[in-house]
Amino acid sequence: MRLLIWVWSLILFSRAEDGVAAMEVLENVVGYLGIPYAEPPLATKRFEDPRPLRDEQIIPSEKARPGCFQMIRGKLELTKDQSEDCLYLSLLLPRNINADKKLHVLVFFTNANPDLKELARRVTPDLGVAQVSFREGPFGFFKNEIHGIKDILLSLDVIKKKLLPRFGLAGDVTVIGEHDAASLLSFAADVEGSARSRRRAPTETDTGSFWPQVSLKLTSPSSTASWAEKIETKRTARKAKMNRKRMSNRVVARFVEVLAPFDRAVFLSGNKYVGRFNERKEVVERNADRLLRATECDLPSETQALDCLRTKSISEIRNAIGEMKFEEVHGAPFQPLIDGNVKNVFPAIVALNTELQKDYLSPEEFDTSYSYTDFKRFLAHIISEKDYSNAPLLRRLALYEYIHSMGDKHDTYFLFEQTRKMILDKHFYAPTFRYAIALNSPQNSVYLLEHPQQDILYKCFFTTPDDSTEAFCKRFLQYIYRFSTKGAPTDSACDLNNPNWPALKSIKRDYFLVLNEDGQVEWEFDFHLRAIAFWEDLVPAMAKIELTGKREALFEEVSDLTAYEEEDDVQLWHTMEQPDLTEEKALNDMPLHFDL
Structure with missing residues (x-):
C-alpha cells in the first residue's frame, strides 16, 4: 500500500508536461510551490468563504504565487508581490523522507512572500516547512464575515488531509504567525464547529485501542487453600490493581484527542485578546x-x-x-467579530515584542506640532465613554499613572512617547498575559517570551540574519525547532549555555523568558505587573463605582471638536465649571480638577 501511495505521489508531483514539477530548492530540500488550496476569490467569489478544490486540482505550480493584500496603517498595500488571486501555499520537504517516522511540519502564515531558499534552510530530516497566504483586511473581514479565518482552516485541512497523505506521511502541525497573522491564528483555534486539541479521560474503547486488553479473573482464596496460596492470590490481585491504575494514568497522559487544524502554535506579538482585534x-x-x-x-x-x-x-x-x-x-479597521473567549487549549509559545508593531507610530516619528490637545484627544479615544463607565475619572487616573508620576506634561515629546506606552500596556502586555493564562491548564504547556526584535520572522526565517541579529536568531530558531518537534522549546536539563524555559504554572512562580538582542536569556517573573494591575484590576474596579452628577462625552469618536470646546473639567460630579479655560491656562495653571 505504501508503495502505491509513493508511486501515485511521484506521478502527481513530477509530471513536467502538466506544469507540475518538484523544485530542488536546496541540495536536500524539495519544494512544491504555489499549491492552490481554494478557488481564486475573484469576481463573484470576492467577499465569499473559500471554496474547496477537487483533489486533482491541488497540484503545485512552477513557482511560488503572490501573497494576499495587506493593510498597513489603515492603507491597502498594492505591490507586485501581492494579488487578489492569492489562496496558495508552498510546501518544503526533506528530499529523503523516512515514511516510517513522523514528519513534523512548521506552517508559516504570512503574506510577505519569504525567500524560499532561506526558508528551506529551516527544513531538517524530521521537520518540513510550509508557507500559507490568506486574506486580510476588507477582503478577509468585511462586516460580520470571517473569510480570512476560514482560509486558515481550509489551508491546514489541505496540508494535513490532502498533501501529507500523498507521501504516505503522518505528521503534526505547528503554526506560526506574527502580529495580525498571530491574532487571526489565535481566533482560528476557537471558531465554532472546528474542534481543537484537548485532553479527555479515555473510554474503554480508547484503552482497548492503545493497550492490550488484560482479562484477569481473581477468585477469593478458598478456605482449603494454604496460607501461602492465600497470600499469593492477594499479592496478585493487588499487583493487577496497581497495573490497571498505572495503565489508566499512562493513557490519560498520552491520549490526546487531536481534531484540531493544528497541534501547536507560536504567537508572535499577537493573539485574540490584544486590543488591536477587540474593537466594538x-x-x-x-x-x-x-x-x-x-x-x-x-x-x-x-x-x-x-x-x-x-x-x-x-x-x-x-x-x-x-x-x-x-x-x-x-486597531485593525477590518477585523473578525466573533467570540473572543478561549474555548480550546493547545501547547503554545506566546511571545511579545517590547515595541509596537509598524501599524503604530513609533516615538521616532514624533511631529513637532503635537500638542496637549492632541494628547487629550488620544486619551478620549483610548478610554472612551462608550467603552467605560466613569470614563472621565479613569482618564484622570491614566493621566497620573503615565504623565504626572513619570515626567513633565509640558514636554510634548514625552506626552507622545507615553501614548505609545499606554497602547503597549493596555492593548498588548495586559491582554497577552491574560491570554497566556487562559490558554494554560494542568494538561497544557504555555511558554511566555519577551524580546526586543521587530519583524522577527523576516529577520530570522525569511532572510539571512545579519551580524546584529545572528546570535538572537540562532537561539530563537533553536527554540522553535525543538518546540515543533519535541513539544517544548528546551529540555529540562540544567544547562548554563541553554537554560531551561519553564512553562507557566509548572513551578512555584510564573516565570517567563527574556531573549535579549545578543542572544542571552534571562528568567523573569511578574510579567509587566504594574501595567496589568492598572488596566486589568484598577480600571475595571473604578469603572463600577456609582457616581452622581452630569457626565457628557468628551468627544464624538468621529468629530472635529477641539479638546477645549468640551472638557472633562466641566463634569459636575468632580469639577466646578470655568468658562474662561484656555490652552495656556490648562497647561500652566491647571488645578487638580482641570488636569483632563
Missing part, C-alpha cells in the same frame, strides 16, 4: 459602511452593496480606503 462591533461595521459610501456602493440591501463592491477594481477600493482615516487606538 459598531466601530468595525461603521468602517465597512464608510467603505461602501466611498465606493458609491451604499445601496439599500447588503446583497446589493456587496455585488456593487465586487465590480470595483482593486485600485478603486484602495483609493477609497486611502481617503478614510482610522484612529490607531481602534
